[in-house]
Amino acid sequence: MKNGDQKVGRKKFGSTNESVSAIGLGTWGIKSYENAARAFEYAFERGINFIDTAEIYNTEDFVGRVISELGRDNLFITTKIWPKNLVTRERTLKAARSSLKKLGIKAADLILIHWPNNEMKIEDQVRNIEAVYSEGLSRYIGVSNFSVEQMETARQSTRSTEIVCDQVKYNVSTKEAEKNILPYCKKNDMAVVAYTPIENGNVSGNKILKKVGEKYGKTPVQVSLKYLMREENVIPIPKTESLEHVKEIIGAWGWSMEEEDYNNIRTSDI
């Protein structure tokens, strides 16, 4: 099967009853919105419905246009609130409403704390983000860049809903998340959304990944994404605005890799 011909499958998203595409798309640093729109439409036609943005990316307007093109109900939209806007309930709600206005939707599927605000108690920022759920501005809430300790406090601070994911940096060169975050999220039925999953494209030139890929007729990018997806609760969100790259990304789905290759990547310094 050629790159991009197959449809990306779905995964259950944390403790929700939602299933979302096993690969999502990031939007940070898009340069050509025209090219990106083409790549996103192609990805959508091949099953990708998970889109990640944030109030600081300057891409919520773009995602809004994608939503109006592809249909609200067909997409799972994540945005994130920047730490300084978490200081009060009112400010958090204001930030969320501003994001929704740019996205052109009444409610997001998921709103995250982008980074923990280190000048506030975790309990207080979590209650403020929880307000976006109770006010109907997001169907689910989650966190990003939270340690296990911060997640534990966060999970105990909610009253009306649960923290459904932690979005963290996770790729074949940065595997710290495997030590604590992955096992913690697995145990507590939370999703792990893996950002910078192809190390800004740098995985392309890696010799170990190239060698593994040769066995399957796959590229280093495809091998590296396949590696991240082996855990049922992990969803990588590579960013691309290139049609060729999106085809390659989709080709990470629809084949299997042997355990010895996972182990090789797990134990190698890439």
Ligand SMILES: NC(=O)c1ccc[n+]([C@@H]2O[C@H](COP(=O)([O-])OP(=O)(O)OC[C@H]3O[C@@H](n4cnc5c(N)ncnc54)[C@H](OP(=O)(O)O)[C@@H]3O)[C@@H](O)[C@H]2O)c1
């Ligand atoms: N929560 C957080 O704090 C946080 C932090 C960072 C990122 N994120 C999210 O995660 C998303 C992804 O992370 P990221 O953008 O940092 O890094 P990434 O997805 O690992 O890498 C993106 C870069 O790789 C290139 N690329 C894409 N596909 C490729 C391919 N097949 N071959 C070679 N190069 C390829 C892209 O260029 P082209 O566009 O030209 O393909 C882009 O320059 C972000 O967009 C954002 O939504 C979240």
